[in-house]
Amino acid sequence: MCPPDIAIIGAGYAGMAAAVTLAQHGIPSTIYEAGQTLGGRARRIRLKHSRHALDNGQHLLLGAYHTTLNLINLVNPNPTYLRTPLVLYSENGLQLHVPRISAPWHTLAGLMSARGLTVNERFKALAFMLTQQIHGFQLPYDLPLAQLLAEQPHRTIQLLWEPLCLAALNTPLHTASAQVFLNVLRDSLLGDAKNSHLILPTVDLSALFPDAAACYIRERGGEILTGQRVQQLQPEAARYRIGTRTYRAVICAVAPQHLAALTAPHAVLSQLTQTVRALRYQSIATVYVQYAPHVCLPRAMTGLHRTLTQWVFDRGHTHRQHGLFAAVISAPQQHHTDLAKTVVAELHQHLKLPQQEIWAHAILEKRATFSCEAQVQRPEQCTPWSNFYLAGDYTASPYPATLEAATQSGVQCAHKIIHSI
Numbered sequence: 001m002c003p004p005d006i007a008i009i010g011a012g013y014a015g016m017a018a019a020v021t022l023a024q025h026g027i028p029s030t031i032y033e034a035g036q037t038l039g040g041r042a043r044r045i046r047l048k049h050s051r052h053a054l055d056n057g058q059h060l061l062l063g064a065y066h067t068t069l070n071l072i073n074l075v076n077p078n079p080t081y082l083r084t085p086l087v088l089y090s091e092n093g094l095q096l097h098v099p100r101i102s103a104p105w106h107t108l109a110g111l112m113s114a115r116g117l118t119v120n121e122r123f124k125a126l127a128f129m130l131t132q133q134i135h136g137f138q139l140p141y142d143l144p145l146a147q148l149l150a151e152q153p154h155r156t157i158q159l160l161w162e163p164l165c166l167a168a169l170n171t172p173l174h175t176a177s178a179q180v181f182l183n184v185l186r187d188s189l190l191g192d193a194k195n196s197h198l199i200l201p202t203v204d205l206s207a208l209f210p211d212a213a214a215c216y217i218r219e220r221g222g223e224i225l226t227g228q229r230v231q232q233l234q235p236e237a238a239r240y241r242i243g244t245r246t247y248r249a250v251i252c253a254v255a256p257q258h259l260a261a262l263t264a265p266h267a268v269l270s271q272l273t274q275t276v277r278a279l280r281y282q283s284i285a286t287v288y289v290q291y292a293p294h295v296c297l298p299r300a301m302t303g304l305h306r307t308l309t310q311w312v313f314d315r316g317h318t319h320r321q322h323g324l325f326a327a328v329i330s331a332p333q334q335h336h337t338d339l340a341k342t343v344v345a346e347l348h349q350h351l352k353l354p355q356q357e358i359w360a361h362a363i364l365e366k367r368a369t370f371s372c373e374a375q376v377q378r379p380e381q382c383t384p385w386s387n388f389y390l391a392g393d394y395t396a397s398p399y400p401a402t403l404e405a406a407t408q409s410g411v412q413c414a415h416k417i418i419h420s421i
């Protein structure tokens with residue numbers, strides 16, 4: 001059999017989505033991945049403290065992630081996630097339950113019955129949603145979300161909009177893109193009621209999609225080369241050279257901070273290199289805290305307000321990792337010397353979890369996502385080179401840097417190749 005004629009660089013969710021889509025259409029590909037584990041920024045890790053497979057960062061998906069969920073369901077015959085109606089339960093802040101009724105009443109009823117907001121604050125939130133709906137969730141020009149919310153009561157911003165913005169865009173309110181935020185609201189809260197569902201993985205993030213995708217791709221003639229960082233990409237007689245092989249098309253699905261190393265030597269790609277170099281980044285910290293196995297919270301996901309910790313996930317509910325909690329801090333604005341110690345103290349103070357943990361470990365992903373700021377320039381999937389495409393969560397998309405933006409871009413690149421054949 002001939003080796004594949006399409007190369008994909010990067011086995012994160014974007015690269016794997018592209019390869020699965022090509023495989024579905026009978027087109028095998030070769031995937032080059034620098035790391036040993038598939039999944040990129042959403043991958044399995046092992047810690048010396050634990051026998052469990054953990055993740056480099058706790059992830060949450062929404063029912064609106066249709067592309068991601070369809071791909072997961074395609075390659076993974078076993079159920080790998082829990083799906084629940086939207087419940088935002090913050091121990092000392094907002095409590096919002098979206099009832100199982102049809103759209104858009106589910107969101108409206110959820111907002112009107114939210115605990116933690118006064119009647120006036122709920123009406124103001126509702127009025128904001130309705131105004132945006134009347135305008136089709138479309139702004140004449142993009143602006144920082146804090147400006148769009150200027151008329152909202154301070155507490156509604158603190159309890160509702162700011163946590164939603166950080167969770168969705170991983171970018172602080174004063175710089176976050178209002179248009180991207182509205183896109184997320186439109187598609188998750190005001191579309192089909194199922195779009196607002198919370199999807200919590202019950203397996204690690206490599207098992208959730210990339211590992212199963214790898215089997216699917218190999219069964220259809222593709223290959224995955226791990227531990228292989230592509231150092232150079234050279235156009236050569238209408239093909240692209242990677243190492244000793246050449247390919248008729250390449251999908252580059254590396255994170256934005258790794259793209260310039262491949263594009264910078266090529267003058268024709270200088271605009272693209274500049275656009276990517278101009279992106280700024282936001283970090284996400286995940287602190288794992290292990291207690292005795294009987295320790296649990298009433299729900300899988302609990303919010304905290306006015307604390308460093310924003311969300312706490314009880315992995316006993318989802319991963320059968322009893323007594324293990326993952327505390328998430330999106331876009332932390334300050335450097336914290338002892339994140340784990342602070343989080344353990346907050347879990348004890350606000351959630352009555354034990355004062356003493358068995359072990360705690362903080363993981364700080366410094367470039368978790370690009371900073372999704374108002375009017376940020378994101379490169380298109382097509383580039384000045386024909387048959388050289390970009391996939392990844394940072395490429396042009398209505399959505400912020402999420403698994404869904406990543407998989408959608410991968411699928412789009414694959415379709416461009418399919419249509420060119």
Ligand SMILES: Cc1cc2nc3c(=O)[nH]c(=O)nc-3n(C[C@H](O)[C@H](O)[C@H](O)COP(=O)(O)OP(=O)(O)OC[C@H]3O[C@@H](n4cnc5c(N)ncnc54)[C@H](O)[C@@H]3O)c2cc1C
Nearest residue numbers: 010012013014034040041057059060230368392393402403
């Ligand atoms: C801590 C954390 C929490 C997050 N939480 C959420 C969440 O709750 N929900 C959500 O939807 N999203 C979340 N995200 C964002 C989500 O993980 C990313 O949007 C998504 O994984 C990006 O996928 P990607 O394929 O575009 O890029 P990546 O995952 O970065 O994949 C790029 C791949 O390319 C490889 N690579 C790079 N250079 C080369 C090279 N030269 N040669 C070969 N391989 C190369 C890398 O090793 C990597 O595997 C979170 C991210 C982090 C870090």
